[in-house]
Amino acid sequence: MVRLKDRYLLVNIVYTDLPPGQKGSVPDLLLYNQPTIGELRPQTILKGIRSQVNALFGDCGSGSVERSLQVKYLSTATSTFILRISRAHYRLVWAALTFMDRLPVKDGRPCIFRVVRVSGTIRKVEEEAIRRAKLLVLAAKDEMAGKASSSDALNALFRGGKDSARNLALVNDDHDDAEINEGEISDG
Amino acid sequence: MDLDPPTTTTTTKSSKYQILTQTTIRSPPFSYAHLSLVSPSPSPSLDALTARQYLTSSLRQFLGDTGASMAIDILLVKGAECWVRVPRDDLAGFAAAVTAYPGHQVGGEQVLMRVVGCGDWLGALVGREEEGELWG
DSSP states (O other): OOOOOEEEEEEEEEEOOOOTTOOOSSOHHHHHTOOOOSOOOHHHHHHHHHHHHHHHHHHHHHHHHHTTOEEEEEETTTTEEEEEEEGGGHHHHHHHHHHOOBOSSTTOOBEEEEEEEEESSHHHHHHHHHHHHHHHHHHHHHHHTTSSOTTHHHHHHHOOSSSGGGSSBOOOGGGHHHHHTSSOOOOO | OOOSOOOOOOOOOOOSOOOOOOOOOSSOSEEEEEEEEEOSSSSOOOOHHHHHHHHHHHHHHHHHHHHHTOOOEEEEEETTEEEEEEEGGGHHHHHHHHHHOOOEEETTEEEEEEEEEEESOHHHHHHHTTHHHHOO
8 A cells, every 4th residue: 555655744833923022921931922813714724825826936835735735723812724645745834834924814924934853643743733832831841941041032932942953853855754753653 | 010029928819999088977067959930921030039038938937937037049040040058957947838839920921930950969950850841
């Protein structure tokens, strides 16, 4: 049986339109990762990504991405979503996310879409989402308690990993059999 | 013809030729394509700017911004034909884009560009041009 292999992308929405040097009660880290207000639905995200893929990669790119692009999970409260895309074309979607600079709604706020994890199974992506949420809460508490200065907010935003060298846990295609086949039987 | 008297020394006989260096070109950096303009008018003419504009719009439609930024060199434009050079990895996408493009409207007429041939070696591509005349 031929197994269709996919990649799952965990994407954060980071808001960038903050006035500099804002001294408020909310720590900067939470301002960058604030909840998404407004009409963000899975269909609008898909539409935004598809139009960006069409602009960057034309008819060929949008055809290759169309079959398997799906939003598996969207949380506006944590501004996080999980995309599923076929293994052969996930880089097209990643590149399109890099070029998107505002929410794909009418009068969308400027933001960046940051891919923080790529994995062959959705289970690992979910675990990573939970882990990152915990780290965010801890880092925000540190900042509120005054232990960290606000410039560390950016460091905490881009750290988020056990070892900073593996910030972006990329799945190497050569080792994907070892990564994917934990607990799965595949003869494809 | 060997005019020297035969010697009985034990030196090895030198070979008639010497290989100074040899190399195998497995992946040439560029590929070449021969394109031809097709239009209802009897003698269509092409110039470099028109060719560039046509190729850019066909690539932009098929491959988007990454296609429009493909490094294409127009080598020669002669009559209704042109010869272009593209990076080797891009040849498949380039040929597909030019073939898939429905063409322009120029003064009420539909004008198309046709791929006559493409390949890794320019010499073979030029030689292939005569095949069409040979077989009819």
